[in-house]
Amino acid sequence: MNLTDVAVIGAGAMGAGIAQVAATAGHRVSLVDAVPGAAEAATDRLGGGLDRLVAKGRLTADDAAAIRGRLTPAGSVAELPDCGLVIEAVPEDLALKRKIFGELGGSQPASTILATNTSSIDVSAIAEAVIHPERVVGLHFFNPPQVMALVEVIHGARSSATVLDEAVELMRAWGKTPVRCSSTPGFIVNRVARPFYGEAQRMVEAGVADAATIDWILREKGGFPMGPLELTDFIGQDVNLAVGTSVWEQTGRDERYAPTEFQRGLVEAGRLGRKTGQGVYTYAADGVLVGGDPDLGLAERLVGGPVETDPLARTVAMLVNEAADLVGRGEATAADVDIAMVLGTRYPRGPIEWGRSLGFAVVSRQIEELDRVFPGGRYRPSPALLDGTVQ
Incomplete structure (x- = not known):
């Protein structure tokens, strides 16, 4: 060279x-x-x-x-x-x-x-x-x-x-x-991060909790630097939707990566986040979030409850599942996936390490429960979780 x-x-x-x-x-x-x-x-x-x-x-x-x-x-x-x-x-x-x-x-x-x-x-x-x-x-x-x-x-x-x-x-x-x-769709970071945004959007859509409460749970209980909904406002709803749509299209419109109507609606309405003053949240002229107070009582009831209504458990299970899938297909090593997600997204720990800490068997059961409650393919367990490929 x-x-x-x-x-x-x-x-x-x-x-x-x-x-x-x-x-x-x-x-x-x-x-x-x-x-x-x-x-x-x-x-x-x-x-x-x-x-x-x-x-x-x-x-x-x-x-x-x-x-x-x-x-x-x-x-x-x-x-x-x-x-x-x-x-x-x-x-x-x-x-x-x-x-x-x-x-x-x-x-x-x-x-x-x-x-x-x-x-x-x-x-x-x-x-x-x-x-x-x-x-x-x-x-x-x-x-x-x-x-x-x-x-x-x-x-x-x-x-x-x-x-x-x-x-x-x-x-x-x-x-x-x-x-x-x-060269897999989304590579490591943009592929593995999809559930972080998608699960929060789906829970708001379903009325599980408001955006501020879900963001509070992921920040204060999960240790993430920003909640998923405030983060998409920061990135730009249009930018985040474009990345998610690209991964979805490149995976043959796999249901696991399907964009949400919630986010599409925000983009169609021009509510792109901080840069337009409105997204999931509303922002003052100086960019400061207006309102956005969480329901702390609801947050405490949701965390530790059924996985389908626990924003933290549901999100982490899906992150672990996605990371395991990438490793199981031989597209990246477990170590590189964890390094990428910590450095690229500032997650509190890598998803493979997180799965190891929780127990991959526990995560597998959580994913299977989500798949039972929400059939259709989005929540199918990774074979690498089921067969022990990822340890």
Whole structure:
């Protein structure tokens, strides 16, 4: 590998952040965007961010100048120098990504690792456009890349083991924590997290409890940093629905991942969360939540009761079930799943560790009970829970 030169395609928040990470690690970084002037503007913004770090005493002026000096806007893919690594970070559009990777495959040396930052598109489908597709991998950073330690390293059907190993080592050299996963819908974090949002939405729909009470239970009883309903307001209901819909579509509309009418209704009504002032909750002009008081008496009655009306037990059981399914299919290791969910979502513990603590037999019985109460396939137990594959 030529470890000196790195390029990033896409100068939005993710692409610019990745470029800063690479430049901070000592690489010369070329930043490209299809919009004229976007790469230059992003470079200027990054320079301003570095100046603020200097003002806070978190970076020396010399280091900031050196990082800024390693960032260079480029006019097009064709103008890029020969690189050891090119990372694409453009919008989630398969046709667009294939076009870019086709250009990169023709203009970069065969030794260049070509990576996509996609959060939802099949890496193998992107690689079809590339000469030497074995060099194509996924490097899914989390927002903001400068802060978040996790990177999902995704292997497509034809990704080289050597290239994957090099990508993992490079991410470690950048100060990141890489986890490996096959190119399964949603990868690790966006796949395993689906029940965290979906179960809460379904319980509100069914009248089990109001949103504030469910969020309180998951925060105060479960240790999650945010409740699932307030978190979707923070992410954006439209963004969260789009990710969930993508996983659902890629799994052949598996009922386990079906979006809820509750969330669809919020999006159709324009109640997208904090950014619009209304979502599940209502927000004041300064973004502060208005109301949202939990029913603490109801919360105490629900927790420890039947699993179908216990927001914590039901959510955790589904998270464990989903994680076990991923591990059971051989798409990621139990250790990587737990690391990914703790670093990527700040869960209080990894779902496999949580299942081990509760007892996988207990979780299996809870899932079977949910499947009995709510037939249709969403709550089918993972074979890995039933046959002891996950221990």
